[in-house]
């Protein structure tokens with residue numbers, strides 16, 4: 815008869831992230847919060863933007879909101895995998911402070927946000943490269959590319975006004 819295997823004790827589950835990730839986790843948490851912020855901002859813009867281009871902009875904001883959700887879910891997955899507990903995060907969307915009768919205003923705010931996201935993911939990639947963490951570097955570089963694409967799309971959208 816095969817002896818029954820004892821279930822793994824809960825103490826075998828790492829309570830803390832591996833030491834090489836301790837510096838990365840705060841960055842991942844900030845990015846996670848920023849993506850959730852983007853999601854809420856885009857949803858808000860989609861509801862309140864005014865003017866002749868409202869329909870086109872609403873469609874574009876919805877697409878951007880979906881991409882922010884995908885990015886937030888990817889980051890949440892990485893954080894969870896690394897045994898980092900996500901709690902007490904703060905989401906403070908700025909969309910409600912903007913004048914939605916001026917699409918230029920809204921698009922300018924998005925452009926500076928996308929540019930900040932490129933820089934933050936590039937920083938994550940650089941830190942991962944310095945640690946020799948190829949998987950994290952690839953993850954971050956993929957996001958750099960996507961945020962850069964958002965930057966280009968935002969700049970193309972701004973030229974239409």
Ligand SMILES: [Fe+2]
Nearest residue numbers: 849881882885
């Ligand atoms: Fe994003």
Ligand SMILES: [Fe+2]
Nearest residue numbers: 928931961964
């Ligand atoms: Fe983006």
